[in-house]
Each structure stands twice: as C-alpha cells, then as structure tokens.
Amino acid sequence: MAVQETTYRDALRLALSEAMTADDSVIVMGEEVGRYGGAYGVTRDLIKEFGEERVIDTPISEAAIVGAAVGAAMTGLRPVAELMYVDFIGMTMDQLANQAAKIRYMFGGQIGVPMVLRTQGGTGRSAGAQHSQSLEGYVMHTPGLRLAMPATVEDAYHLLRQSLRQPDPVLFIEHKGLYTMKSTLDPDAEPAPWGKAKVLRDGADLVIVTYSRQVHHALAAAETLASEGIHASVVDLRTLNPLDFDTIRPLVETAGRAMVVSEAVMTCGVAAELSARITEECFDFLEDPVVRVAGEDIPISVSPLLEQNSVPTPDLIVETARKMFA
Amino acid sequence: MKNTTLPELYKDMRRVRTFEERVGELFVRGQSAGSMLHLSIGEESAAVGVCAQMRDGDTFTTHHRGHGIFLARGADPNRMMAEIAGKESGYCAGKGGSMHIADMGLGHLGANAIVGGGIPAVVGAGLSARHRNSGAISVAFFGDGATGQGILYESMNMAALWKLPVMFVCINNQYGMGTRIDQATANPNLHERALAFGLAARTVDGLEVEDVAEAAAGLIDGARAGKPAFLAVDCYRFFGHARKDKSPYRDEAEEAEGRKKDPVLRARDKLISTGLMSEADLDALDARVAEEMDASIDFAVAGKEPQMQSMFRDVYDPSQPEPEPVRTRLDRILAQG
Ligand SMILES: Cc1ncc(C[n+]2csc(CCOP(=O)(O)OP(=O)(O)O)c2C)c(N)n1
C-alpha cells in the first residue's frame, strides 16, 4: 500500500477494507453501513467490494446489533458492528456491559468476545443533547472492554487494524469533527504498539494529557504557550484501556505540572480518572494540583454558541496554563 | 374536537407543508442550528388527520420528524422556527432545536432524536390520565424505523395489558434513512404486530386526509374507553432523510411515483372538484399561509442568541444551585497557588 494523502474517514475505510480482504471472518454490520455507506461515510462502497453477506444493513435495533456481534464473535467471526452515534450506547448497555465485557470472566476463561464496536461522538454539528455526547467514561468504567479513540489519520488506520487483532471486545470511538481532517498515511509503516501513548510535542514545563479531538486543541494551545515561554508536552493517549501510564509518569515527574483535557463532562469522567492517577502516582513531584479542563457538567445545546462553549477550546487550555504559571 | 371538514383539514395540511418548506429555506440561508432537520413533506395527512381527533388535555410524543404534528396540535410557528434556529425565543430557549422541541402547555411531552425514545412515555401518560380520571389519551407518533426497537413492543404490551387510553401512530413513509421498509422487516404489515398484542389496529392509506381522520376517530374513541390502539399511516418521504441527504439510494422514477401520493394536492383537487372551495379561494388561503410562515422566518432570524450563562440553567430545578462552570472552578483552584 502506497503512502497517501488521505482523510480520517478514508483511513478508517481503508483499514476495514484491508482487514476484510485479509480475513474472511471479518464482517461489518450496522444501520446504514451498506447501501447508504454509513451515516458519516466510513463504510462507503464496502458493500460493493464485499457483498451483502459481509456488509450487513440492519434494522434500527441497537441492542440486537451489539448482541448479535457478541454471538458472532463467540462462534468464529470477527464482527465490526457500528453504532451510528455513541449516544445510543445506552440502548446497547446490557449487551456491552453484562454480556460482551463479562463473558470471558464469568465463564472461567473458556472464550473471549473478539468484536469491535465502532462509533463516533463529540460536539460540532448542532446535533443537540442526544447526538453530541462524549460517553467514553461509561466504557472505561466497565472492566472487560478495551477502548480506542484515534485523534489522527494515522491512528484512524493503525488503531482500527490493531483493534481487529485484539482478543477482547474493543470500543472504537471516532470523533465526528475529525472525519474530513487530512494528513499523510503510510499503511505499511510500523505503527506504535497497541496500548502505547504518543508524545506529540515535547516541553519541560507542563504535561498536557489528552485524546481524540482535544489532541488538536492541546497542540494549538501548546504552540501559543511556547511563544509566551511556557513549554508544554502533549500526550495523545490513543487507547484509554489499556492506559499507558508509563509514558505519562516520567514526563510529569520532570515537569511537575499536569493538565488533563477531555471533551467529556468533567465529573466522574476520563479526566477525573487520569487526574486521580497522576496525583496518586506522582504526588511528590507535583508543584500544582493536576487540573482538569473538561466539558461542562451539562447537556449539549443545539444552539451553536452554547454548544461551542460547553467543551474545552484551545483558548481555555491556554488561559488555564497561564494561570498555572501566574 | 376540532372541525374535521375538508377545508379545515386542508388548511392545516397546507400550514404544515409551507412551514416545512420554510425550514428548508432557513437551512439554505445558513440560519438554522445545524443540518439535522427532518421535513415531514408528504406526511401531512398523518399529522393533521390524527391531531384533528385529539382534544385539549391530550398528550403526545413525537419522533425527529415531528414539526407537522406539533403544528397540527396548535404550535406557534414563530416559536418553532426560532427553536429550529437555536434562538432564545424558541420553545426550548435554543437548547432543544428541531429534534427536541416540546411544549407542555399543548400536551407535547417532547420530540425525540432517539428512534423509539418517546414511545414508552405514553404508557406512563396513559396511567396518569386514568389515575387522575382526566379523560385524556396519550399518543405516540413515530416512524416505521422505530418498529425495529424492542421498546415499542414492550410499550404496546403494557398498554394492552393495562387497558390504557393510549394510541400508537406509526408514520410509515417507507424509509428509515436509506433503508426501505422491506429491507428492514420480513413483514411490513406493521399493524399485525399490534393485533398480536391485543390492541385495536389498522393501516390506512395517507393519500386522503379524510380517511386518516376517520380511522383515527374510531381508534381514539376506543382508546379513550380503554382499548389502546395502533394506526399505521402509509405515505412517502418526499425528500432526503435530513437536509444534506440527496437520496442516492432511490431513483427518480420511484420518487416521482412516490410523490404522486400527495395528500395536500389531493385535498386541494377534491375541494375544487366537489365545489367546496374555488381555486381563487384556495389561492388566497395559500397566500395567507405563506405570509404567516414567511413571518416565522423573520421572527427566527431577528431572534437573539441565548445568553451564555443560560447554558447552566435547567440542568436541575431552578430552586437548586446551577453546576459550577469549569472556568470558575479553575480560577478558584489556581488562585490558591
Ligand atoms: C436509537 C437510534 N438509532 C438510530 C438513529 C439514527 N436515525 C435517526 S432517524 C433514523 C431513521 C428513522 O426512520 P423512521 O423511524 O422511519 O423515521 P423517518 O426518518 O422515516 O421519519 C435513524 C436510523 C437514532 N436517531 N436513534
């Protein structure tokens, strides 16, 4: 596969198409994934390439889609199910949390559930309270589920390929604001290992730990801060389970200051977990409390003005860092 | 009960049609909050035919394609359009938008962006009506796509078991996004499922609004008396699923055929051919409706953006403290340093 200039969306499609070519047991199922090509276009034309037997349009039945993926995974297939919006995870929660996540354990290790559930979340489309959430915390709070959240074109491809090689169920949460992002992809390059965070920017003063779309906000903020003499490193976690604390620890020990950035609501979210973990593990090295720059503890409004201000912006990250150094 | 003569039904359907056309315009002008706007053009007889048989005090829920139903229950087009534009003067102060519009005063317990999400509430509203002896019914409006959701069957079973004053109205526009009904179920005779649960149930062709109104009248009378009901209205979704969908999954010939099932034009032709209204009268009526709906766009565009602080309001009861904004919390924490 050639090195190519491509989008996050097309990188995901390439990963699916290559995985399906390489392994006949990989199937894709979900609402509008076939003829329509996916609500966000990720599965476009896969049905032409692989046919209706392997690219399956389903009725609007999320609980049964996920449950069917569980059963397929237990009997020899590698299903990639799609949940059109992560907001619909509530309808599937029993199948995810009580079935997929617990089958290996409850049944004494007899069998795993190697399925991938692709979905997308986040703000940015005036889609309102029921189509704009960041619900990764629900997943991270459930032992047995892996959780990948790609921020870059490279990871859209490589993390999805890697997810399809995992022995356990993987929630793969894309961000609706990233699908058209363009960048260079080398499908044959050796990817960063599964479960390993990436340090996308080095800086000795402050560590910004983040994931998904907020990686880009953090990088933009770090650039502004550097021009003011505050040097921040930016860590893209890539997967939240497994969580790569080994990459975070030495950076925080050196800098003595850490900020966690997440689009999800602050309370009991991913940022809360990361902040607690950093505080516990790096306590003696910290000069300041670990701060969480996260979504407001409110639902998302349809009004674009309220929506934009409900989640962290590059400005808020910059402002917060300045206050840490004031 | 409202006047269910054909001129009245026509007027209500025309108002829905024109309102939806203006919603399309609002989007094209870049004044809507987003593009997730689902027009009910082609489905006017379902909204108007059923709503004409409802009474003050009845409650209802709708799906994401619910503008027409809300209008037919008496909504103010200005406040609707303002909500669709995400403005402070909208029904939900710019928080809900097209897919989450509601008005408790008119018995609208809420539109829903979760397919099937509003269905079970009518079971509870039915229990409540019976407990309070209010004589009200509660009606769930939803699309054919919602027949894929288990919660519909749980709700129908409870309604039948408890003999609740409840009605389920399935607006079968033949599509859920790009999926045609026969691609989503092996048995598209949707009302048969309701029969199996013990509801009174039938399917009606949506071409003639009077047929829908008549079918609804019988079923609603039954529901009020404790025989819950299900009505499927057959129609055609004239345009794409939402504003950006150009319907590449169906061909023009099919669309042309589908759009022949036009309840608004049908009623208009019938009014003329039966001599109930003249073409000139109808033109004048249509022009008045157009003016009313044009004004709703002006109202929405002129409306103010919501105040920033309002985003913390209504998470909880107004008597309770609002959530602390992230900025305030960070200031407090970092001021200690
Ligand atoms: C639980 C859930 N699943 C999927 C969706 C995405 N979605 C929105 S509308 C729609 C199609 C609904 O079809 P139908 O119920 O027939 O209503 P129509 O759009 O035709 O009015 C889908 C799949 C959703 N909003 N909620």
Ligand SMILES: [Mg+2]
């Ligand atoms: Mg439909």
